[in-house]
Amino acid sequence: MPAPRPTPLVFPDGDDWIVFAPVSRLALRTNAAAADRFRSLVETVPGAGPDAAAPGFAPTQVTISPTNACTQRCVYCYGTPAHANAARLDPAFCHAALEVVAGYAAAQDAPLRAIFHGVGEPTAAWSTFVECVELVDDVARRRAVARRLDLCTGGQVSAARAAWIASRFDSVQVSIDGPADVQNRQRPRADGADALAAPLALARAVLAAGRRVCVKGTVTAATVGRLDEIVEFVATAVGPVRLDLGMMFGPPWVDPAAAAPPDWREFVAAFARAIDRGRALGVDVQHPCVSLGTLVAEPAARVASHVCLAPPDVVTAFYDVPREGSATPELGTYGRFDRARGVIDFDHAKRERLEQDQAGQACLECACRAACLGQGGVKGRIPEEIAGLGPVCQARLGVLKELLRRAVPRRVSPVEVAV
Ligand code: SF4
Ligand code: SF4
Structure with missing residues (x-):
């Protein structure tokens, strides 16, 4: 049976209609009558569809999770159960994994990309974090490959540590939900101190060092009406x-x-206003899972194997399965470090199964799929989150429409042509 394919997204934008054909990655603006004809379009672009074969195992990117511990107690934390797991990443395991990934990067003449991430706060295990950052640089230098370092953090670090991060990382994603009242209510520190000053100082230090900064804000029912602010x-x-x-x-x-x-409807409407407010102020408002950048990336790049190093010694296709994180992860595990031999044993049959299954039925039929990073739970989030195209997915589809509304050029009217 052929794999299910998404049907085109056809929706109004003022007097125009926008058609988005996800398999072909085609977006156009037209009138209602022409748009209507696309509703039954069956796309057959060879090799670009959702059932295109997954590439072999040749990752050039690795996600490194040094610890499950955290210095914050965010009220919505997806990783709370994992905080009970005291294991730290084994640096010898990190070294072995970096050798594997750097080898593929060298063979492809690509940079080695290392992303420091949770569950938990990567900088909470500072010595392990620093040791792993040094390992990335050592391995990249020895293998003569360029390296790119990214950090996803809550930013609760001292000024000295912020300066170190700013001097080493190419880009930093720092979680700040809003002004002091919002940040301290939604993302309190475990020690009760002010939760805003340190991440703000980190973001400023990284920006001043000429590196990329992305502020990540989680929107709740309490803050959805304050996105402009x-x-x-x-x-x-x-x-x-x-x-x-x-x-x-x-x-x-x-x-x-x-x-x-x-x-989700309120979120999408507020998100649309935030994009426009951001444009006026030089702030690039985006969504963490849905982007036109993902849409235009080569399909092969979007389905590359996800290599995440979870404490203490596991390679997993999921970087955050909180319930599993409270013990050694199992669900997405396809590799384990054998300390005695100093090598990682991969289960490639399981990895292929995970990659094959990464998109559930809902994703395969979803028009958002070509632009959505959170498919099926692989490469992020909890698998149940996407069940049945629930509110989280409806919000993603709504965000995609807002991004397309702003990206697809306005039609040139006959009058404009005549002029
Ligand atoms: S910083 Fe991240 S891991 Fe820590 S409590 Fe907040 S959401 Fe959870
Ligand atoms: S996660 Fe949701 S929005 Fe994304 S492709 Fe799957 S069904 Fe669509």
């Missing part, structure tokens, strides 16, 4: 940076009285 806050307090605004989802362990997801 949050954009203005970022413009003033940090500067002209990228601002990712993602909708909170509700893991079962989160107290709904402490934090609740916004209505």
Whole structure:
């Protein structure tokens, strides 16, 4: 049976209609009658469809999770259960994995890309974090490959540590949900101290060092009405940076009285206003999972194997499965470090199965698929999150429409042509 294919997204934009054909990655603006004809389009672009063969194992990118511990107690934290796991990443394992990935990077004449991430806060295990950063540089130097270092952090670090990060990383994603009242309510520190000053100082230090900064804001029911203000806050307090605004989802362990997801329609409407406010202020408002950048990337780049190093010694296709993170992960595991031999044993049959299954039925039929990073839980988030095209996915589709509305050029009217 052929794999299901998404049907084109056809939606109005003022007097125009926009057609987005996801398999061909074609977007056009037209009138209602012409748009209607695309509703039944069956796309057959060879090799570019959702059932295109996955490439072999040749990763040039690795996600490194040094610890499950965290210095914050965010009210919506998806990783709370994992914080109970005290294991730290084994640097010898990190070294072995970097050798593997750097080898593929050298063979492809590509940079070695290392992303420091959670579950947990990568900088909370500072000595392990620093050791792993040094390993990336050592391995890249020895293998004569360029390297790119990215960090995703809550930013609760001292000024000295912020300066070190700014001097070493190419780009830093720092989580700041908004002004002090929002940040301290949604992302409190475990020690009760102010939660805004340190991540703001980190973002400024990274920007001043000429590196890329992305502020990541989680939007809850309490803040969805304040997105314009949050954009203005970022413009003033940090500067002209990228601002990712993602909708909170509700893991079962989160107290709904402490934090609740916004209505997805409200989120999409507020997101659209935030894009426009951001454009006026030099802030690039984006979504963490849905982007036109993903849409235009080569399909092969989008389905490359996900190599995540989870504490203490596991290679996993998921970087965050919180329930599993409270013990040694199993669900997405396809490799383990054998310390005695100093090598990683990969289970490539399982990896291929995971990659094959990464998009569930809902994703295969979803018009957002070509632009969506969160498919099926692989490469991010909890698998159940996407079940049945729930509110999180409806928000993603809504965001995609808003991005397309702004990206597809206006039609030139006959009058304009005559002039
Ligand atoms: S910083 Fe991340 S891992 Fe830590 S509590 Fe907040 S959401 Fe959870
Ligand atoms: S995760 Fe949701 S929005 Fe993304 S492709 Fe799958 S169904 Fe579509």
